[in-house]
Amino acid sequence: xxxxxxxxxxxxxxxxxxxxxxxxxxxxxxxxxxxxxxxxxxxxxxxxxxxxxxxxxxxxxxxxxxxxxxxxxxxxxxxxxxxxxxxxxxxxxxxx
Amino acid sequence: xxxxxxxxxxxxxxxxxxxxxxxxxxxxxxxxxxxxxxxxxxxxxxxxxxxxxxxxxxxxxxxxxxxxxxxxxxxxxxxxxxxxxxxxxxxxxxxxxxxxxxxxxxxxxxxxxxxxxxxxxxxxxxxxxxxxxxxxxxxxxxxxxxxxxxxxxxxxxxxxxxxxxxxxxxxxxxxxxxxxxxxxxxxxxxxxxxxxxxxxxxxxxxxxxxxxxxxxxxxxxxxxxxxxxxxxxxxxxxxxxxxxxxxxxxxxxxxxxxxxxxxxxxxxxxxxxxxxxxxxxxxxxxxxxxxxxxxxxxxxxxxxxxxxxxxxxxxxxxxxxxxxxxxxxxxxxxxxxxxxxxxxxxxxxxxxxxxxxxxxxxxxxxx
Ligand SMILES: Cc1cc2nc3c(=O)[nH]c(=O)nc-3n(C[C@H](O)[C@H](O)[C@H](O)COP(=O)(O)OP(=O)(O)OC[C@H]3O[C@@H](n4cnc5c(N)ncnc54)[C@H](O)[C@@H]3O)c2cc1C
Ligand code: FES
Numbered sequence: 237x238x239x240x241x242x243x244x245x246x247x248x249x250x251x252x253x254x255x256x257x258x259x260x261x262x263x264x265x266x267x268x269x270x271x272x273x274x275x276x277x278x279x280x281x282x283x284x285x286x287x288x289x290x291x292x293x294x295x296x297x298x299x300x301x302x303x304x305x306x307x308x309x310x311x312x313x314x315x316x317x318x319x320x321x322x323x324x325x326x327x328x329x330x331x332x
Numbered sequence: 333x334x335x336x337x338x339x340x341x342x343x344x345x346x347x348x349x350x351x352x353x354x355x356x357x358x359x360x361x362x363x364x365x366x367x368x369x370x371x372x373x374x375x376x377x378x379x380x381x382x383x384x385x386x387x388x389x390x391x392x393x394x395x396x397x398x399x400x401x402x403x404x405x406x407x408x409x410x411x412x413x414x415x416x417x418x419x420x421x422x423x424x425x426x427x428x429x430x431x432x433x434x435x436x437x438x439x440x441x442x443x444x445x446x447x448x449x450x451x452x453x454x455x456x457x458x459x460x461x462x463x464x465x466x467x468x469x470x471x472x473x474x475x476x477x478x479x480x481x482x483x484x485x486x487x488x489x490x491x492x493x494x495x496x497x498x499x500x501x502x503x504x505x506x507x508x509x510x511x512x513x514x515x516x517x518x519x520x521x522x523x524x525x526x527x528x529x530x531x532x533x534x535x536x537x538x539x540x541x542x543x544x545x546x547x548x549x550x551x552x553x554x555x556x557x558x559x560x561x562x563x564x565x566x567x568x569x570x571x572x573x574x575x576x577x578x579x580x581x582x583x584x585x586x587x588x589x590x591x592x593x594x595x596x597x598x599x600x601x602x603x604x605x606x607x608x609x610x611x612x613x614x615x616x617x618x619x620x621x622x623x624x625x626x627x628x629x630x631x632x633x634x635x636x637x638x639x640x641x642x643x644x645x646x647x648x649x650x651x652x653x654x655x656x657x658x659x660x661x662x663x664x665x666x667x668x669x670x671x672x673x674x675x676x677x678x679x680x681x682x683x684x685x686x687x688x689x690x691x692x693x694x695x696x697x698x699x
Contacts, residue, residue: 281568281586308567308626328586330570332468332621 238270250320259316266292266299266311269322277301277311281328301325333504335361337678338523338532340511340546341539343373344487344662345669347494348406349536352674354501355409361504361530362495363511363523370541370558370599373662375633377563377591378487378583379576380664383425383454383479387441391688392642393449395668400481402667407485413500416493418485419584425482426457426466427578428473428618435475442477454479467572470620484576486583487663494670506530511539514549519653521550536677538657540636541599551650553691554658558634561592562603564611566625580615588625590615594635603632635660638691645673645689647682655682656691 240260248259252269259268266289269277276286278300289299292312299311303322307329311322335358339350342364350362382400386393400422407420429435439456446454457478463469465478495505514535515522521535537546537554547554568586582588593607608630616622636658638644643659655677659665676682 281570306624328568328570331625332572332619 237273237275240271248316248318250316250318250322252322253324257322261316263316264292264312265301265303265314265316265320265322268316269311276324278325279327284327300329302329333361333529334531335359335504336532337361337534337536338363338521338530339536339538340523341537341542342495342505342507343371343538343540344376344491344494344666345373345540345657345659346536346538347373347491347498348662348666348669349538349657349674349677350503351410351494351498351501352670353678354498354503355670356675356678358534358678359502360498361506361532362498363509363525363530364505364507365510365542366508370601370634372540372633372636373487373491375561375563375631376487376663377561377589378484378581378663379425379578379661380420380422380483380485381425381576381578381661382452382482382664383427383477384441384445384578385661385664386449386642387445388448389640389642389688390449391685393445395643396661396664397452397481398672399665399668400483402671403483403485406667406670410490410493410497414493414496416489416496418490418493420483420485421576421584422481422483423575424478424480425576425578426462426476426478428462428476430472430474430614430617432474438475438477452479452481466575468619468621470617472617478575482576484581485663485666490663490666494666510542511546514546516550516651516654518651521651521654534653534655534677534680536655536657540658541634543636543656543658547656550654551648552646552654552656553694554638554644554656555691555694556636556638556644556658558597558599559637559660560595560597560600560632560634562595562607562611562630562632563592564590564608564627565629566590566622567628569625577618579611580618587628588622599634601632601634603630639694643689644691645682645686646691653680 275288290296301311303309339346354360385396509525513524523530543554566588573582646656648654
């Protein structure tokens, strides 16, 4: 669905739901996952319906994911890092 | 335009009375200001809180309890008529104590209220029991008071339900209008706003902080002043709390709200880090895991406080038909305002035991 405008540079590899994703330096987690064909990155707290990143600039909070064990992180504002562990967020963040 | 009842002030107090009067068959106009008004109804914490209300005034303790009992009927009726769910949950309320001194003080308050106003099942729960009731309690918590009839609601949904319920009953909601002149005669009032005239047999002053200026126009006194409260809201979290807590609640949507300071700051509605930090520190001492939660909003709003903190309800002696209604717990008292006070106003007579709520109590010299 999406393709890069610029040619690929060095690879950064991270894990999404146990699957290896190949990204580029400067990608956000949301960008990398959309490019990898992943479109449902979380389910909503109340109705449990699926959601994808929407604004890609930090204002809509549709892209909340669990990143390195911390829930409710905005995937569109989080740069990819090698070895990152990313999970789909199911419902609201669990704290206790 | 002529009405049976005009209510000035479209906050929770005025909204509940206007809806309640319309539900009794009265023709009602609810006059309200615009978006920049001071409105406690839009900035409050949403507790339906009974356990500590009315120490020193049994009439207020009983009125609060009556309201908690009437609340389910109010919520059901509004939901049925408007489709708006006020999200009432009366699962019991906890007020946490962090030191033995606090716990002793709390225990003696409960004993005093029990002796003054009767038993409603409020009791002290100790360190072990509280940990069995609620997960994730911090080490500093030494106990809590628990009251089985305390609860919470969604205050914005409540306000919307009251306004839309009023419209469905044929009442008029008239926003964007600041009342500054009233021509008063017994059982005949003309409210003037610019060139507009609204006439009614009965007039209710429920204008929150604006009541102070309006009340004397109809022979009443409502010497209320602002008391600022700040509120912190976190991101949505998986539900972890089966009770309402005095300074912390989790909404049905999963937000955690932390309240709420009491500051004498005049009409200043700004927020400040020092007070917010104190509130956060206390609540994270109770629930340490909340330190990991992100804050998404903070705000401040102004409570409407009478000199002794108790409500004022009164019919004008000079101009019968004019009523004063103000309190600092408009969510808690919404049940009683809509289903007990409003019918009395429509009937033209406040019950005898309402004498305790008259502003005449401020004339008595205190010692
Ligand atoms: C921080 C905070 C936390 C709170 N927490 C709780 C809680 O947990 N539980 C609880 O029960 N209560 C709580 N309250 C109190 C509750 O919000 C109020 O009791 C409630 O909003 C009722 O207020 P009111 O209707 O008297 O005034 P407001 O809500 O302030 O409404 C007054 C209305 O009158 C209008 N008005 C004023 N002057 C005029 C005029 N001249 N002409 C026309 N209209 C006029 C204003 O525009 C306004 O809409 C809290 C309040 C605050 C500030
Ligand atoms: S996509 Fe809108 S905040 Fe991330």
